Amino acid sequence: MLEMAGRMGVLGTETAFEVLARANALAAQGRSIINLGIGQPDFPTPPHIVEAGRKALADGHHGYTPANGIPSLRAAVAVDLWRRHKVEVSPDQVLVVPGGKVTMFFAIMMFGEPGVEILYPNPGFPIYESVIKFSGATPVPVPLHESKGFSFSAEEVLEKITPKTRLLIINSPANPTGGVVPRAELDRLVAGLEKNPHVAVMSDEIYGEILYDGAEHVSLLSYPSIREQVILLDGWSKTYAMTGWRMGYGVWPKALFPHAERLAINCHSCVNAATQWAGIAALEGPREPVERMVKAFAERREVIVAALNSLPGVRCVQPGGAFYAFPNISGTGYSARDLQSELLDKVGVATIAGTSFGAFGEDYLRFSYASSVEAISEAIERIRQLLGNLPRKN
Numbered sequence: 554m555l556e557m558a559g560r561m562g563v564l565g566t567e568t569a570f571e572v573l574a575r576a577n578a579l580a581a582q583g584r585s586i587i588n589l590g591i592g593q594p595d596f597p598t599p600p601h602i603v604e605a606g607r608k609a610l611a612d613g614h615h616g617y618t619p620a621n622g623i624p625s626l627r628a629a630v631a632v633d634l635w636r637r638h639k640v641e642v643s644p645d646q647v648l649v650v651p652g653g654k655v656t657m658f659f660a661i662m663m664f665g666e667p668g669v670e671i672l673y674p675n676p677g678f679p680i681y682e683s684v685i686k687f688s689g690a691t692p693v694p695v696p697l698h699e700s701k702g703f704s705f706s707a708e709e710v711l712e713k714i715t716p717k718t719r720l721l722i723i724n725s726p727a728n729p730t731g732g733v734v735p736r737a738e739l740d741r742l743v744a745g746l747e748k749n750p751h752v753a754v755m756s757d758e759i760y761g762e763i764l765y766d767g768a769e770h771v772s773l774l775s776y777p778s779i780r781e782q783v784i785l786l787d788g789w790s791k792t793y794a795m796t797g798w799r800m801g802y803g804v805w806p807k808a809l810f811p812h813a814e815r816l817a818i819n820c821h822s823c824v825n826a827a828t829q830w831a832g833i834a835a836l837e838g839p840r841e842p843v844e845r846m847v848k849a850f851a852e853r854r855e856v857i858v859a860a861l862n863s864l865p866g867v868r869c870v871q872p873g874g875a876f877y878a879f880p881n882i883s884g885t886g887y888s889a890r891d892l893q894s895e896l897l898d899k900v901g902v903a904t905i906a907g908t909s910f911g912a913f914g915e916d917y918l919r920f921s922y923a924s925s926v927e928a929i930s931e932a933i934e935r936i937r938q939l940l941g942n943l944p945r946k947n
């Protein structure tokens with residue numbers, strides 16, 4: 554009998570991949586499936602980026618690169634952070650990694666061990682809680698409030714900080730809610746963090762360029778007083794429709810950088826070279842493809858939020874960013890998990906139960922609207938049929 558380490562028993566997963574597999578299996582049986590489950594843009598990577606990757610392969614970029622990333626890529630990241638947030642970042646603090654997730658894994662493993670507390674958003678990206686448990690640390694959920702447009706309350710976060718707290722994770726614009734934390738709330742959080750220099754903050758800003766209606770994304774890097782506490786997680790996956798290329802980056806405080814780099818050398822050596830060249834083209838190329846994609850998401854957001862609000866027992870706040878709607882379904886009489894199953898099995902609509910994002914996600918479903926308006930409209934009509942036709946539980 555092979556015996557694994559005990560921590561393997563507490564490693565969670567991302568239900569989105571399981572729902573995707575089930576939706577694909579049903580589609581393979583000939584069922585008509587509309588997939589509003591998976592969180593990736595339905596656009597191809599813009600052609601000039603693909604071309605840069607192809608050219609890098611043709612030009613012979615086939616070997617290892619520096620573990621922290623190609624120097625011109627790290628410099629391009631620093632320029633991009635200046636363009637977007639007006640913050641000065643040294644390229645020496647940028648660690649290019651194979652996907653946004655890797656910065657998260659490294660930050661949590663760097664701080665997490667038994668006896669330590671790590672604060673994370675709930676409902677939130679499921680990998681936070683999973684890796685916190687894997688590290689042996691105690692996950693301490695920070696609730697996000699529908700009534701606050703799914704922001705946290707800074708007071709509530711700060712109340713949860715104890716001498717055992719080593720890391721706080723925040724995510725804005727957020728998965729799964731689309732919530733954007735307002736500047737005033739961040740100001741209050743930062744004022745509290747200044748008084749808690751033993752707490753590092755990992756700010757997951759991977760949806761930072763996908764914003765609507767003038768919603769403002771404030772990077773945590775733009776607060777000089779806590780710069781030595783902040784780890785920025787960002788990347789190319791969502792902004793440039795590059796989920797399959799596998800690349801992201803972290804900006805690390807100077808004192809932590811060598812440790813993060815050592816984790817990279819132990820784990821993956823470097824990101825594949827051609828992808829890094831494509832990443833330079835993404836950052837330095839035209840903004841128009843990104844703007845076009847965000848405009849399309851904005852139109853779909855209008856359609857899906859209005860349609861969800863027209864369903865019996867469903868109410869949905871306007872998300873300020875990302876490409877997710879997170880309606881409250883408590884009025885339907887179903888639990889989140891039951892409604893997710895019914896929707897997929899009975900009417901062929903893949904969504905994700907809010908509980909996949911933590912216990913505070915009960916009463917909610919996540920809809921990804923990275924899908925065409927036609928598909929969204931058809932999905933809503935199918936849901937209307939189900940909610941109208943099936944007996945409610947109470």
Ligand code: PLP
Nearest residue numbers: 652653654678728759788790801
């Ligand atoms: N952070 C959040 C909040 C996400 O939603 C995702 C992907 O869904 C990631 C990080 C990971 O992105 P990547 O695919 O670049 O690893």
